[in-house]
Structures are given as C-alpha cells and as structure tokens.
C-alpha cells in the first residue's frame with residue numbers, strides 16, 4: 001500500500017478518513033456574542049472549505065463586521081503561515097503561524113491546524129474550525145450585520161432539501177475528491193472515484209433543467225458545490241486523479257460553474273495561483289517534484305454559459321454585492 005499523505009487519517013484499507021473538527025463553539029452564544037470587529041476569519045484562498053466562508057461573507061456583506069486573515073498558500077511542517085503579511089505576522093492577531101492560536105486554545109491539540117478558523121481577537125483563541133457551521137451561522141446569526149439586499153442563502157422552507165443535497169455533495173464530491181487523492185489502496189481510490197462521478201452525473205441531470213441546485217436562487221448548496229468544481233481541472237483532475245472527465249467535458253456542470261463564477265461574489269474570490277501552488281507544492285507525497293503545472297488555460301471561464309434561459313435569478317429579491 002502507498003504511503004499516506006496524512007497517516008493518522010488513513011484507514012487500514014487505505015481510505016482517507018478526515019479528522020473531526022476540534023473547535024465547534026458557535027458565535028451567537030453567551031461566551032461568544034455576535035459583535036462587529038471582534039472575530040477574525042482565517043483562510044487559505046486555496047482551501048475549498050475556507051472558500052465557502054469567503055464567498056458567504058462577501059455575498060452577505062459581512063466584510064466590515066468580520067475581518068479576514070489570509071495565510072500563505074504553501075504550508076510547511078509547522079502548518080499555515082502568515083508569510084504574506086509584513087514581518088510574517090498576521091497584523092491583527094500578531095501571530096506568525098495559525099498553530100499559535102490553536103495551541104493557545106488547547107495546548108494539547110495534536111491534530112492538523114486547519115482553515116477556515118474563526119479566532120476571537122481579544123483572547124487570541126480559536127472559537128470554531130467547524131466549517132459547515134460557520135457559513136450557516138453567517139446566514140442565521142449575523143443577520144444584524146448583513147448588508148442591505150443581502151440574499152437569503154439558507155431559506156427556512158428549503159433547509160431540509162439544502163441539508164440533504166449538501167450531505168451527498170460533501171460525501172461524494174467535496175470530500176470525495178480528497179478520498180480519491182489521499183487513498184493509499186487501489187480499492188479505496190476506485191470506490192471514491194466511482195462515487196464521485198456517479199454523483200457528478202446525478203448533479204448534471206438535476207441541473208440540466210434548473211439553474212440552481214435548490215429552489216430558483218443561489219443557496220448554500222450552490223456555494224458548496226462551486227468551491228469543488230472551480231478547483232476541478234486546475235487541481236483535482238491531475239493531482240487527485242479524478243480524471244474520468246474534466247469539468248470542461250461535463251457540459252451542464254461546466255456551464256453551471258461558469259454561471260456562478262461570473263456572478264458577483266464568486267469569481268473575484270477565486271485565486272487560481274494560490275489554489276495550484278497550495279496543492280502541488282504542499283502534498284509532497286503526491287507530488288514529490290513540487291512542480292506546479294502551468295495550465296489549464298483559464299480564458300474559457302468567461303465564455304457565455306447560456307443558463308439564464310433556465311429561469312431563476314441569482315439573488316432572488318436581493319441584490320448583488322458591490
């Protein structure tokens with residue numbers, strides 16, 4: 001069996017089993033009140049889980065309420081670093097590594113130090129790295145700070161359907177590409193690959209006659225699928241061996257992804273340079289040369305997608321972010 005990129009998260013059958021999120025407090029509690037300027041969202045622009053939070057923060061207009069720290073796309077053995085900032089320190093938190101916030105919160109923490117994390121600025125402690133809850137709470141608990149015209153990304157009447165599709169998309173697509181890439185046995189890889197493409201086929205069918213995944217406006221479900229699709233050809237197809245088809249060879253999903261990419265709040269949050277450098281230059285086990293591929297050509301992202309004809313409107317009665 002091949003050597004694992006993350007040994008402690010690899011089963012005896014060679015399957016990738018992601019660690020649980022360690023910090024699961026929620027802002028909007030007695031301990032962590034909703035307060036503008038108090039919390040810092042730490043992300044890597046490369047990371048699909050963090051990318052969700054960046055998009056939702058922007059769509060809801062929470063930029064002034066929750067500040068953003070961006071780490072270097074390349075992790076070293078001490079984890080995520082603030083080497084993009086002056087003096088190699090996050091200017092608000094005053095730390096050089098994200099690990100410092102984790103260890104300040106739990107000195108015995110022995111897992112991976114992950115983005116996205118929300119850090120309480122006054123105490124320097126991590127409130128949450130529970131990425132699925134972070135975006136939901138931006139929608140539900142930060143309403144007082146939403147911009148005027150902010151869309152409803154998690155409407156009450158559609159929640160059950162959104163949750164159901166999110167669960168499938170998480171298992172087979174968002175985490176499915178990692179299960180392909182980090183598998184250390186042929187069998188585990190085959191299983192993840194089959195589940196991934198079966199799900200992408202089902203999503204293609206669903207999206208062939210409706211513009212968005214649930215209802216007729218953009219919801220949390222679209223954001224979660226988008227962050228994996230946008231990385232598909234640049235990284236997953238080669239690096240994670242998810243190569244039955246490229247995104248550009250799956251016409252419905254490709255048009256759907258372009259539709260979202262060109263919707264305000266999406267494309268401007270995508271950093272293909274960070275995305276490619278992170279994956280190819282951080283996973284030594286998968287890419288020992290650390291060479292970052294030059295392609296693919298990105299021009300096609302701006303070609304007309306034609307999906308307006310399916311009806312729906314991106315923000316419903318809301319307005320796009322400025």
Ligand SMILES: N[C@@H](CCC(=O)N[C@@H](CS)C(=O)NCC(=O)O)C(=O)O
Pocket residue numbers: 018019020021044046047048049075079112113114115116129131
């Ligand atoms: N918190 C989740 C998901 C978030 C996640 O995996 N983020 C990645 C970047 S995409 C990360 O921060 N990895 C740090 C590491 O592997 O050391 C986890 O623990 O698996």
